[in-house]
Amino acid sequence: MLILGIESSCDETACAIVEGCTKLRTDVIASQAAEHRQYGGVVPELASRRHCENILAVTQQALKEAGCTVHDLDGIAVTYTPGLIGALLVGVSFAKGLALSAGKPLIPVHHITGHIAANYLAHPELKPPYLCLVVSGGHTMLCEVMDYTKFRILGTTRDDAAGECFDKCARVLGYPYPGGVQIDKAAQTGDPKKYPLPRPRVAGSELDCSFSGLKTAVINTVHHADQIGEPVDAASMAASLQHTVSEILTEKTELAAARTGYTTIAMAGGVSANSGLRRSMEAMCKKHGYTLYMPPLSLCGDNAAMIACQGSYNLLAGITADASLNAYASKTAIGEMAE
Ligand code: KG4
Ligand code: ZN
DSSP states (O other): OEEEEEEOSSSEEEEEEEETTTEEEEEEEEEOHHHHHTTTSOOHHHHHHHHHHHHHHHHHHHHHHHTOOGGGOSEEEEEEESSOHHHHHHHHHHHHHHHHHHTOOEEEEEHHHHHHHHHHHHOTTOOSSEEEEEEOSSOEEEEEEEETTEEEEEEEBSSOOHHHHHHHHHHHTTOOSSHHHHHHHHHTTSOTTSSOOOOOOOTTOTTOBOOHHHHHHHHHHHHHHHHTTOOOOHHHHHHHHHHHHHHHHHHHHHHHHHHHOOOEEEEESGGGGOHHHHHHHHHHHHHHTOEEEOOOHHHHSSOSHHHHHHHHHHHHTTOOBOTTOOOOSOOOSBTTBOO
């Protein structure tokens, strides 16, 4: 089975081809990060325009590198939610046209399920059911992966996602977009104990989390230091933030594992590239004898390989769409990502 995946939910135009669910034949990504950097974040209109310009060339290159034509494919998978609506629409419209013209099944993929599937590409031995910590720029959730296409959300952020918290704090500390990776780099030389930061709790729901108070605490500390003319030790603030976020996420995962009884744990999403989080999750899993799966750094961020992989499982489960498929900016409790 050969599945082509298309990803355009944010600022990466990507196309990949996966064979037999988990064997990556090719993975092409055209990143717009450098262009958005000058504005301090993703400019949605610009992202849509660049997707329009890049998507055909990226897809042609993927087919060429995989040594196949569209006629050899068994299906065309595409991210249809969640993301920037204009950006998603480019991928969805392109995939629809391609599927329709080639007479191939069109496979809708929820972006978050794609992030989870990135683990299967690197670790085909990973099989549901297991517990997964999903941490991306827009989402932070703990979910039960009951089957390749069945998910149950156990806890989620009540406000900001962990990635958003990293990005906003990075901006106030003067680091360029995308800030998460800059925080990670800076944290290597900082003192994680220098700035004690709050650990917001969500009353009545121990598996939910909240990051907006933490973000505000970092911003207020930086502004206060500015006002009194004291320099902020940016590396130590980055280290303190990374340490606090990692501890919160690891503790929530530990609690979820204890409650559900899962001994296999996975991580997914852009923030799963964070070295502090990877270390603290490794230590927690080692302490309990849990098996931990993390995507390699190359598959943590947005890519189409994960979409093609999840698309393969969706096709096997009969999850396909017709030409009426639409894109949705936010849609969590749907189809293959049921709450
Ligand atoms: O999953 P992703 O690529 O896109 C979304 O679906 O949102 O996640 C992007 C997020 C951004 O907030 C980015 O700053 C963060 O992942 N990120 C990191 C690291 N690498 C990427 N955050 C912390 N440490 C990193 N090393
Ligand atoms: Zn993503």
